[in-house]
Every structure is written in structure tokens, then in C-alpha cells.
Amino acid sequence: MKHAYSDVGKKARAILATDIRAVEEPDLATQFGEAAMDNLFCRSEEDVIDHMEMENCQYIKLVISLTKKR
Numbered sequence: 001m002k003h004a005y006s007d008v009g010k011k012a013r014a015i016l017a018t019d020i021r022a023v024e025e026p027d028l029a030t031q032f033g034e035a036a037m038d039n040l041f042c043r044s045e046e047d048v049i050d051h052m053e054m055e056n057c058q059y060i061k062l063v064i065s066l067t068k069k070r
Contacts, residue, residue, distance in 0.1 A: 016052075016060070017045035024064065031066050 021041045029037055048060060 014045060014049060017041070017048045020044070020048070020062065024062075027066065028064075 021044075025037055025041070028040065032040070051057075052060060
């Protein structure tokens with residue numbers, strides 16, 4: 001994994017987490033409901049930022065696997 005440049009700060013990483021939400025929220029809301037989205041993405045933003053700071057990484061990949069609702 002490429003290492004982040006030192007000028008990539010917490011704000012830039014928060015923007016990344018927001019971008020992830022914009023892409024993934026419609027699929028996850030269908031599966032889990034709108035009510036769970038704010039809590040889910042607040043927690044995931046913290047996790048993404050913490051991970052990127054700890055690992056000093058510039059990029060992150062997420063794999064989300066969902067099963068069809070019955």
C-alpha cells in the first residue's frame with residue numbers, strides 16, 4: 001500500500017469517508033433501513049480515519065457483501 005504524504009490530513013480523510021457514504025448509502029439503506037445510516041457512517045468515518053492514520057496510508061479499499069433480502 002502506498003504511504004500517505006504528510007500533508008494529507010484528517011480533513012482530507014474525512015472527505016474520503018463522506019465520499020464512501022455517497023456511493024454506498026443507497027445500497028446499505030435498502031438493506032438496513034434509513035434509520036441506521038447516520039450511526040453507521042459516523043462510526044465508519046472514525047474507523048477509516050483511525051486506520052489511515054495508524055497505517056499511514058493514502059488509499060483504502062472496502063469490500064461490502066450483501067445478501068438478497070427475503
